[in-house]
Amino acid sequence: MNSELVKTKASTLPPTLQWVGGIDGFLRLIDQTKLPVEEVYFDCNSVEQTHDAIYRLVVRGAPAIGIAAAYGVSVAIGTAMKEQADARKAALAAIDYLATSRPTAVNLFWALDQMRVVVNEATDQELADRVLQKAKAIHEQDRQTCAAIGQHGAPLLNGCRNVLTHCNAGALAASEKGTALAVIYAAHELQPELHVYADETRPLLQGARLTAWELARSGVDVTVLCDNMAASLMQAGKVDAVVVGADRIAANGDAANKIGTYPLAIVARHHGVPFYVAAPVSTFDRTLADGAGIPIEQRDAREVSHPYGTQTAADGANIYNPAFDVTPAELITAIITDQGIIQPVNAANVAKTIGLS
Numbered sequence: 001m002n003s004e005l006v007k008t009k010a011s012t013l014p015p016t017l018q019w020v021g022g023i024d025g026f027l028r029l030i031d032q033t034k035l036p037v038e039e040v041y042f043d044c045n046s047v048e049q050t051h052d053a054i055y056r057l058v059v060r061g062a063p064a065i066g067i068a069a070a071y072g073v074s075v076a077i078g079t080a081m082k083e084q085a086d087a088r089k090a091a092l093a094a095i096d097y098l099a100t101s102r103p104t105a106v107n108l109f110w111a112l113d114q115m116r117v118v119v120n121e122a123t124d125q126e127l128a129d130r131v132l133q134k135a136k137a138i139h140e141q142d143r144q145t146c147a148a149i150g151q152h153g154a155p156l157l158n159g160c161r162n163v164l165t166h167c168n169a170g171a172l173a174a175s176e177k178g179t180a181l182a183v184i185y186a187a188h189e190l191q192p193e194l195h196v197y198a199d200e201t202r203p204l205l206q207g208a209r210l211t212a213w214e215l216a217r218s219g220v221d222v223t224v225l226c227d228n229m230a231a232s233l234m235q236a237g238k239v240d241a242v243v244v245g246a247d248r249i250a251a252n253g254d255a256a257n258k259i260g261t262y263p264l265a266i267v268a269r270h271h272g273v274p275f276y277v278a279a280p281v282s283t284f285d286r287t288l289a290d291g292a293g294i295p296i297e298q299r300d301a302r303e304v305s306h307p308y309g310t311q312t313a314a315d316g317a318n319i320y321n322p323a324f325d326v327t328p329a330e331l332i333t334a335i336i337t338d339q340g341i342i343q344p345v346n347a348a349n350v351a352k353t354i355g356l357s
Contacts, residue, residue, distance in 0.1 A: 012217070013171050013172075013214055013217055013218065014030050014039065015030070016029070016030055016059065016061075016064055016171060016172050016173075016174065016175065016176075017029045017030070017059060017064060017067060017068055017071070017139075017175075019071055019074070019132070019135070019136065019139075020043075022132075023074070023077070023078060023081075023128040023129055023132050024078040024081060024082065025074075025078065025132075026043055026044060026045045026075060026078075027043070027044040027050060027068060027071040027072065027074075027075055028041050028042075028043050028044075029041065029042045029043075029044065029053055029058055029059045029068065030042075030172070031058050032057060032058060032059065032060060032172055032209075032210060033056060033057060033058055035172075035209050035210055035213055036209050036210070036212075036213040042058050044068075044071075044072065044075055045075065045079075046075060046076075046079055047072050047073075047075055047076040047079070047090075047094040047097060047098065049075075050068060050069070050071070050072035050075055050098065051072070051097055051098055051100070051101045053068065054068055054069065054098070054101035054102055054108075055101045055102065057204065060168075060172075060173065060206070061168065061169065061172060061173020061174055061178070061245070062105040062106070062107040062108070062173070062245070062246070062247045062248075062279070062283055063107050063142050063145070063146075063173060063174035063175065063178075063179065063280065063282075063283075064172070064173050064174050064175070065101070065102060065105055065107065065108050066105070066107035066108050066110060066111035066112075066138065066142075066282070067111065067135070067138055067139050067142055067174075067175060069098045069099075069101070069108050069111050069112055069115075070111045070112070070114070070115050070134065070135035070138045070139070071135045071139075072094060072098050073091050073094050073095060073098070073112075073115045073119070073131055073135065074128070074131050074132045074135050075094075076090045076091055076093070076094035077090060077091050077094075077127065077128050077131055077132075078128070081128065087124075087127055087128065088119060088124070088127060091115075091119045091127070091131060092116070092119055095112045095115055095116050095119070098112060099112055102297060103295045103297050104247050104248055104256055104294065104295055104296060104297045104323065104324050105247040105248060105283075106247070106248040106249075106282070106283055106284070106285045107247075107280075107282050107283055110282045111138055111282075114134060114138065115131065115134060115135070118130050118131055118134045119131060139175055140175075142174055142175040142176075142280070143175045143176050144338075145280040145281075145282075145338040146174050146175060146176050146177040146178055146179065146182045146280075146338075147176075147177060147182070148338035148339075149177075149179055149182045149183060149278050149279075149280065149336055149337065149338050150177055150182035150183055150185055150186035151186060152336050152337070152338070152340055152341055153182070153183030153186065153187075153243070153276065153278055153336035153341075154183060154186035154187040154189075154190060156183070156241070156274070156276060156334065156336070156341070157183065157184070157187035157191070157194070157240075157241055157243070158187075158190075158191075159240075160187070160191075160194065160240035160241050161193065161194070161195060161240055162195050162196075162197060162238055162239055162240050163184060163187075163194065163195070163196050163197070163239070163240060163241050163242070163243055164196070164197040164198075164199070164230060164233070164234075164239045164241075164242045164243075164264070165180055165181070165184070165196060165197070165198055165199070165207070165211060165242070165243050165244060166199040166201060166207060166227075166242075166244050166257070166258060166260055166261050166264055167199070167201045167206045167207055167211070167244070167245065167257065167258035167260075167261075168181075168201075168206040168207060168210040168211045168214075169181055169244060169245025169246075169278065170182075170185075170210070170211060170214050170215070171214050171218075172210050172214055173245065178245070179245045179246075179278040179279050179280065179336075180243045180244050180245040180276075180277075180278040181211070181214070181215070182278065183243050183276070183278050183336060184196060184215075184220065184243060185218065185220070188219075188220050193221075194220065194221070195221045195222070195223070196211075196215055196220055196221065196222045196223070197222075197223050197224075197225055197230070197233065197238075197239065198211040198212045198215065198222055198223070198224050198225070199225060199226075199227050199230060199260065199264075200224060200225065200226050200227055201227065201258060201260065202226075202227055202260070203303045203304045203307055203321065204303060204307075205307075206258065207224065208224045212224045227260050230264055230267065231263075231267045234267055234268065234270075234271040234273055235271060237271075239268075239271075239273050240273070240274075241273060241274045241275075241276060242264055242265075242268050242273060242274070242275045242276065243276045243277075243278060243336075244257050244258075244261050244264070244275075244276070244277055244278070245257055245258075245277070245278055245279060246277050246278075246279040246283050246335075247283065247324060248283060248284075248285050248288075248294050249277070249279060249283050249284045249285065249335065249350075250284075250285055250288040250289065250290045250291045250293070250294060251284070251285070251286055251287075251288060251289055251290070251347055251350055251351070252289060252290045252291075252329050252346065252347040252350065253329030253332060253335060253342065253345035253346060253347070253349075253350050254290050254291025254292075254294070254326055254327065254328055254329050255277045255279070255291070255326065255327050255329075255332060255335070256291065256294045256296070256324045256325070256326045256327075257277070257324060257325070257327065258323070258324060258325075259322055259323060259324055259325050260325070261324075261325055261327055262325040262326065262327045262331075265327045265328075265331040265332065266331065268331075269331050274333040274334075275327075275331060275332055275333050276332070276333055276334050276335070276336055277327070277332050277334075277335045277336070278335075278336040278337075279335065279336075279337060280337060280338050281337050281338060281339050281353075281354045281355075284350065284354050286354070289347075291326035291327075291328065292326075294324075294326055296322050296323070296324050296325070296326075297322070297323040297324060298321060298322055298323070299321045299322070299323050300321070301319035301321055303321055304319045304320075304321045305317070305319050329345040329346060330345075332345045333345075335350075335353075337353060337354070339353050339354065339355075340353055341353075
């Protein structure tokens with residue numbers, strides 16, 4: 001494992017993840033646990049390091065962890081080749097292992113399922129190259145997907161002055177522009193005066209650390225607020241729209257996103273503020289009729305009791321730390337996908353947009 005300083009211009013963002021080298025190369029990630037104070041890379045030279053990076057949130061965001069996992073299979077093959085081990089067996093074991101890294105984001109499993117097909121179909125001679133090319137294709141597809149989400153979603157923010165977002169669904173959560181922030185970036189190009197409120201996003205502060213960092217670096221006016229301040233902003237009429245991402249969306253449009261999203265949707269509905277979810281078609285779980293079946297990741301209690309190493313909860317107190325909550329479809333004004341807008345959000349319109357009808 002190597003860490004290397006990220007060298008970027010003030011107006012640019014470093015790549016969230018990149019493949020370095022050929023079939024025996026490695027996965028390089030910007031270490032999101034260090035942002036915004038340090039900008040360093042984390043290099044994954046083994047499948048174990050890739051799994052660890054996904055679990056520890058070195059890389060996070062549904063599209064990004066899918067891409068990282070795909071590259072992780074290539075890492076496993078490269079390691080097996082160097083050790084003169086069975087590369088196909090190593091790749092299949094890596095797929096199963098990487099699938100255990102985080103349970104909620106369906107893009108992880110979507111990407112690994114594609115990698116499994118390639119591993120099973122490729123000959124021994126072409127295995128390493130085909131697997132790496134498939135991982136790169138998934139990466140490139142996400143770039144195109146993010147751009148399409150931005151193009152479809154920007155008109156929904158026409159005339160909006162203040163937009164609120166929760167957690168990070170931007171360039172750090174995907175290949176380039178992200179999902180929710182792709183919409184904001186595209187709208188900002190048309191309306192440079194657009195201002196973004198970024199929820200702090202407890203307990204790991206992805207909004208304060210990551211969203212605010214990348215928006216400021218991209219020249220977008222951004223204000224950070226504690227999660228419990230959003231309702232008062234809406235009550236005061238200072239929020240024109242809410243745009244968030246998603247880690248898994250059921251067939252009826254129920255959407256799982258970072259914990260704290262559901263209450264935002266309730267408050268937005270109460271105050272008549274449009275509530276948009278932005279996600280690629282790959283985030284839809286067609287096997288789940290509704291959000292009740294979405295698995296919710298439970299994180300380490302110390303993330304709440306000892307954030308960044310400082311104890312903030314009393315000894316002996318129990319800790320509840322789900323990583324996600326589920327927003328019912330009826331509270332979502334529209335879902336912005338790479339294939340178009342789903343509005344109103346219901347099972348029939350979801351099926352039509354993602355190609356099931």
